[in-house]
Amino acid sequence: MAASATPRLADSDVVAVAFSGGLDSTALLHVATRSGARVLALHVHHGLQPQADEWAVHCEGVAREFGAAFACTRLSGAPGRGDSVEAWAREGRHRALHDMAGAAGVDLLLLAHHRRDQAETFLLQAMRGAGMAGLAGMPKVQWRDGLCWARPWLEQPRELIQAYAEQHGLRWIEDPSNGDARFARNRLRQTVWPAFPSAEAGLAQAARWAQQAEALAAEVAGDDLARLATLERLDLAGLAALSPARASNALRAWLAPHTAAPASLVERLLTEWRPGATLCWPAPGGELHAYRDGLHWAEAAGTFPPPSAVDLSRPGLHPQPGWQGAWLVEPASAGIAPARLARLTQRARAGAEQFQRAPKSALRSLKKACQEAGLPPWRRGGPLLFDAEERLIAVAGLGMDARAFADQDELQLALSWLDDSALPQREGPAGTTA
Numbered sequence: 001m002a003a004s005a006t007p008r009l010a011d012s013d014v015v016a017v018a019f020s021g022g023l024d025s026t027a028l029l030h031v032a033t034r035s036g037a038r039v040l041a042l043h044v045h046h047g048l049q050p051q052a053d054e055w056a057v058h059c060e061g062v063a064r065e066f067g068a069a070f071a072c073t074r075l076s077g078a079p080g081r082g083d084s085v086e087a088w089a090r091e092g093r094h095r096a097l098h099d100m101a102g103a104a105g106v107d108l109l110l111l112a113h114h115r116r117d118q119a120e121t122f123l124l125q126a127m128r129g130a131g132m133a134g135l136a137g138m139p140k141v142q143w144r145d146g147l148c149w150a151r152p153w154l155e156q157p158r159e160l161i162q163a164y165a166e167q168h169g170l171r172w173i174e175d176p177s178n179g180d181a182r183f184a185r186n187r188l189r190q191t192v193w194p195a196f197p198s199a200e201a202g203l204a205q206a207a208r209w210a211q212q213a214e215a216l217a218a219e220v221a222g223d224d225l226a227r228l229a230t231l232e233r234l235d236l237a238g239l240a241a242l243s244p245a246r247a248s249n250a251l252r253a254w255l256a257p258h259t260a261a262p263a264s265l266v267e268r269l270l271t272e273w274r275p276g277a278t279l280c281w282p283a284p285g286g287e288l289h290a291y292r293d294g295l296h297w298a299e300a301a302g303t304f305p306p307p308s309a310v311d312l313s314r315p316g317l318h319p320q321p322g323w324q325g326a327w328l329v330e331p332a333s334a335g336i337a338p339a340r341l342a343r344l345t346q347r348a349r350a351g352a353e354q355f356q357r358a359p360k361s362a363l364r365s366l367k368k369a370c371q372e373a374g375l376p377p378w379r380r381g382g383p384l385l386f387d388a389e390e391r392l393i394a395v396a397g398l399g400m401d402a403r404a405f406a407d408q409d410e411l412q413l414a415l416s417w418l419d420d421s422a423l424p425q426r427e428g429p430a431g432t433t434a
């Protein structure tokens with residue numbers, strides 16, 4: 001991605017306008033510059049069309065004419081074979097707009113989407129069988145990664161914007177790809193609006209209803225999940241006691257941070273589970289497990305890492321990247337002598353290990369010990385820690401083997417395992433359309 005130097009304008013009265021050079025964003029840039037605010041026009045050169053260089057020059061000229069600062073980024077690369085050109089361009093554009101606004105220190109970005117864009121989005125989503133979130137279309141205001149994406153004209157008819165542009169003698173670009181019938185949105189434009197010229201308002205209103213329904217469903221799911229779930233476990237018995245629509249709503253909300261579950265999977269989860277059943281469903285990026293009446297998410301584990309040497313003789317958090325978790329080492333009154341933790345071998349469970357939970361408890365097979373501790377089957381693979389004499393020291397999810405405990409008068413360290421999901425997470429991306 002090549003970017004022209006973005007002017008740094010950090011100031012509370014500066015707004016950025018996503019400026020394609022088309023009719024709508026030209027009118028929006030014009031209005032913004034006349035509002036008294038300082039304005040930064042941001043243009044993305046997709047590098048897809050032969051005229052794109054001329055458009056960037058045009059946009060810079062118009063921005064200067066209106067008294068706005070200007071920045072442009074040229075996207076690098078190209079859509080992969082079989083990828084949607086529109087999706088590739090949208091994703092690159094979002095990133096470029098976000099980065100340019102960030103570089104300028106601006107936190108408000110205006111987009112010129114209007115009522116007809118919203119109506120088209122609603123129709124396209126409906127034709128794909130979208131749920132409420134898709135039918136809700138584009139939000140008017142949305143904070144994402146520290147930038148506020150705002151669409152002030154989302155409820156304005158296109159004709160009004162066109163009339164404004166003509167009245168002020170504005171010049172704008174006509175993108176020939178807007179007429180390309182290979183793109184679904186263009187086909188829809190060419191067929192629906194001539195046949196149903198007044199449908200725009202109704203469809204945009206339908207999107208607003210969907211936004212409201214979506215907000216309500218999120219509220220109900222929030223209440224249900226507060227009673228029935230943690231991020232790690234959803235109470236399936238409690239879920240089954242809800243009405244079908246409410247159960248599906250709560251289930252989808254619980255699944256969302258873990259996996260993009262298709263509707264068919266949500267349906268299967270709701271119909272196939274029976275009290276007490278141990279079940280597993282493959283899902284994008286991992287697996288869902290029903291175990292002891294709880295639903296659990298397990299990331300695709302892949303193969304276990306090979307045995308490795310680890311030194312846990314110092315207190316602190318020791319991440320084990322291949323194992324998606326970390327050993328936490330803390331001083332304790334019942335634990336293991338540090339010297340013994342200096343040369344450990346970490347490896348996956350082999351099958352024949354034995355484990356002693358507490359000093360006076362019986363020695364058990366590791367499988368039995370896992371069952372007794374309620375450690376679910378998909379978390380029993382390890383890692384396991386062994387000392388230099390190949391004696392079992394600790395098992396992730398179970399804890400330390402009591403046979404490894406140090407004598408009372410020695411300095412002792414306790415080991416416990418933390419899954420990555422229990423460690424502080426970074427925020428995930430959210431979707432929008434520009």
Ligand SMILES: Nc1ncnc2c1ncn2[C@@H]1O[C@H](COP(=O)(O)OP(=O)(O)OP(=O)(O)O)[C@@H](O)[C@H]1O
Pocket residue numbers: 017018019020021022023024025026042043044045046093110111112113117175178434
């Ligand atoms: N290349 C781009 N550079 C900067 N912003 C863009 C670009 N393309 C689209 N946008 C922003 O997204 C909005 C919606 O995009 P869309 O593709 O519907 O518009 P357009 O047909 O390119 O132009 P316009 O909406 O200005 O008539 C634009 O109004 C503009 O704010």
